Amino acid sequence: MKDKDLEYDELDLKILSILVKNAKTPYSVIGERLHCSGGTVHVRIKKLEQMKIALQQQLKVDHKLLGYDITAFLGIYLTKSSKYESVVEELVKIPEVLTANYTTGSYGLLVKIICRDTDHLRTVIYDKVQQIDGVQRTETLISLEESINRPLDLYQE
Numbered sequence: 001m002k003d004k005d006l007e008y009d010e011l012d013l014k015i016l017s018i019l020v021k022n023a024k025t026p027y028s029v030i031g032e033r034l035h036c037s038g039g040t041v042h043v044r045i046k047k048l049e050q051m052k053i054a055l056q057q058q059l060k061v062d063h064k065l066l067g068y069d070i071t072a073f074l075g076i077y078l079t080k081s082s083k084y085e086s087v088v089e090e091l092v093k094i095p096e097v098l099t100a101n102y103t104t105g106s107y108g109l110l111v112k113i114i115c116r117d118t119d120h121l122r123t124v125i126y127d128k129v130q131q132i133d134g135v136q137r138t139e140t141l142i143s144l145e146e147s148i149n150r151p152l153d154l155y156q157e
Contacts (some may be wrong), residue, residue, distance in 0.1 A: 008048065009110060012047075015048075017154045022059040023058070023149065024057075065093065068115060071114050071146065072114075072142045072143065074121060075109075075110055077106070078136060080134070083133070084109070087133075088102075090132040094113075096114055098109055098119075100112075
């Protein structure tokens with residue numbers, strides 16, 4: 001497949017498909033599954049990193065076991081859409097903010113946060129997020145359960 005400067009093929013997608021499911025899979029095991037050498041897998045991954053397709057490995061943590069029992073989504077209404085970048089710069093400084101998405105529709109931003117309990121949630125919303133210049137108001141949706149959280153399978157046979 002080609003997209004201007006990005007050249008990748010079916011083998012690259014198969015490698016990515018294995019790694020997004022388990023980033024700790026040894027290159028030799030990937031090579032065995034895909035009938036190539038571990039060295040080939042290594043070279044392909046380096047190429048994908050240089051193309052900025054493969055960005056980083058992440059450790060998945062069970063936050064509930066560490067005492068963070070509330071996941072919430074904040075719909076943030078901006079005073080003006082031109083405030084988007086400065087609001088995001090401030091949101092980055094709030095450790096409880098996990099994701100921020102610029103959206104269409106009613107909200108300017110949809111933000112995912114994680115907190116220990118409702119008191120912590122209230123503090124994050126009122127004392128941190130709503131104090132940011134450019135935030136007009138927020139709406140909070142508390143997640144009762146995350147049913148699906150998976151990576152996109154890039155190679156579907």
